[in-house]
Amino acid sequence: MPTCPTQVKIKPIAFHLELPKRRVTVGRVLVCGMGYTGQLGLGSPVLLLNRLSLVSRVPNPVDVCAGGLHSLVLTKSGDVYSFGSNEEGALGRSSSSQDCRESMPALVKLPGKALCISAGDSHSACILEDGSVYVWGSFFHSHGNMGMTNDDNNTTPTNLLAGTVCCSIASGSDHLVILTTSGKVFTLGCAEYGQLGRISERSLSGDGRRGKQDLLRPAQIFIKNAKPFEAIWATNHGTFLREFQTGTIWAMGLNDSKQLAHGNELEPDHYIYPVKTTLQNIKQIAGGSDHTLLLQNNLQCFAVGSPECGRLGLGDIKDVVPKLTRVKKLSDNIVYVGCGTCCSYAIAEDGKLYSWGLGSNNQLGVGEGEDELEPVLVSSKHMHKRKMLLASGGEKHSIFLVEADAKN
Template sequence: MVRKATKRTKTASGATSMRDSPKEEDVSDQTSPQSEDNMPASNLQGAGRRRGRPSNPLKRSSESAQRDEESEAKKLKKLELLQAFDSLPHGVMLCLGTGEFGQLGLGENTTTRKKPALVTKDLEGKRIKKIVAGGMHTVCLTEDYQVYTFGCNDEGCLGRNITDDEEEFEPGLVGGALEGVRVVDISAGDSHTAALSDDGAVYLWGSFRDSHGKLGLVREYKIESAPTRLVSLNRPIVKIASGGDHVAMIADNGKVYTMGCSEQGQLGRIARYFSNRGGRRTAQLCLHPNPIHLPRLNKTSPHARDVFCGIYSTYIVTTSGDVFACGLNNYHQLGMPNEEEDFFNPVHVPLLSDRPWKMFAGGMHHLILLDEKGDVYALGRGDYGMLGLDSNDNVNKPTKLPSLKNICRVGTGSTVSYAVDVSGEAYAWGMGTNLQLTTGEEDDELSPVAMSGKNLEDRAVLAVDGGGLHTVVLACDKSDFAKGGDS
């Protein structure tokens, strides 16, 4: 199937926009002037010296020892990232839902699937460890640290050279700057993809968008159609997460860096006045990764342990278990009831700081939470049943889903939600229009239903994620699952 160079597509949020076909560009990260947090240590040290003053040998010795300590810390962090990735179970990828732009990976003759279908072609025989669904594209990470993509490539989010539209409908290897890199984590949004290497480097490709159109990725208003390393980050990154059009990253020092669209406050560091693209510096401020400054609690500076993103929001869990959030709150999905719609600075969320959380999954206007006991909670917009509370009512505080027990993972699409239990059974609920729930019907499901299909009969589900129109499943043979458990 051949499409025109410019076509009308839908974003994960359901909005319709015109997207231009990207031109192949291969650039390094070129961003605005660095803040003190991002400035190389050598620059900071040199800035404080007076010309002509002799250097202090004791100071040099101290600086050398500090560099040695930092080097050892980086080696340990790299080892931790590798060990965490290597310990993950592996499986195969299945897709279902609506895939008119290739996001099912089943070839251009299959654009709709009511039940999970196995994605093969270049993934045949590959051991897949991570899967993520972008707005209209799909990304997976294999055991040998390689990234494969398929789906809509209008903004370059597949990260590979596409010579024929047919190539978008089948998985293909992302090369370029990722060649020889050991990738250990991936994330994806409406029209961008991110990858994290074992040495803490972040690679991005595609583009962010805002209400005015293309915002750019690392260069203003420019698409990056191949992986581009964020060289402006001076610290190793240990975790990445993507919203619809923004990325959040935790550095090894516990700070959270953000970049992308800030119109709803999701970056947590740009004032409302500068977040609407009108000022000359707006794109610069948005595209240059800088840290969020979390408010002090009990005279203590918080350090991030984990970060999660909804389509228009960011959630930060600290080492003390406190939760901070920023972004869109129009359905109280940040956990801030009876408050303003947007939070442009991170706020402490008491309603989410009363228990230890294992995982958050954010959709367009709702949030699904998993606690350490294996219980699932929901809050935000209730339309289409996406909260799983047997109604369409909105909820402004975390409310437990009584039918779900012993859950180990949760996931969301724009208007759907998922959960996986420790035995490898998966559940889905929410909007049925796009056939994302495995029921085979277009009816909404107001409560969790067991995901089913011939390709799941002899497989245990490891993870589920959703895009704007499709669902992605990672599953393994039940015999292998019994050997390795859900670790």
């Protein structure tokens, strides 16, 4: 009599994300805008710079990031350089001046080489080659300085989630989002607009019985029945998460100008827990204080939120744009989008850079100092025959990375 074959139980394969790869294309660092705290990195406090200028004191840069009043640069070898305001420890190193303004790029001492960087108003972060997250600086809320962790300000880099391997970080103005290789998302920082996605309404301000303890200790966001997450993004006061397999995108945080691309005028102006959006086929999300840019997989750029100062790039409109609206003045081959607090950037596949929005602080790089209601092409002698790679805006300054080698 034949016997039934023994059934072998197959163990499910554990979900796993790879560590990020450090960018490899060496570029040149360009800056513009206001530099009164040294955030332009030109060796002396430049009050105003209306054209893109070269920062020459960082070897082999491959990544750049603008904080509120400071800047970070990552090199090909994994070193991190910082410059700008160090009043709250955002530079991760000691200050040589009494006013804590460092206009000369200098090395941040880390226990390993960095793979990626992020920066907020007064904080900085990076992921090292072993997947550890190091942070320094401070968060703020409406009552003032919150500190960075429960140990207060961190003027030197501190390991945030010891023993946890992480693969992505995203900084808002005053919050940090962390994605682990197992698809879990942790948040910490200011929660006043719900951007942490895990704090009850009565505890958002940090004035409750537990104080700031739950805000400054990284804790996981839980969503019932959600798949592991594969991507995270942060705007000034918002957070976006994307599920693996389903592609579902969740959002939380400030939505008073519909900058989360969710809800109607009757819904609340902020979401303290993640809400499921209808966003699909999203390649990248970037945002300022009241607007958001979304780059779709088809390389088209869309905008949503407040049109003030032209930050949406949709022309002379006055009303909030609650639904995704394509920025028609851009081509169909946009490969990267970036934002400052009140301005926007887009880089096309051919390497051309476009900027729009608030122009009074000259961070658009077009030299006029006027608001630009639609995308305008940025030109510079430093970009001649070179492709722009990255664009990042702070509160009143911008930092860019352009190819180091000119192309025929």
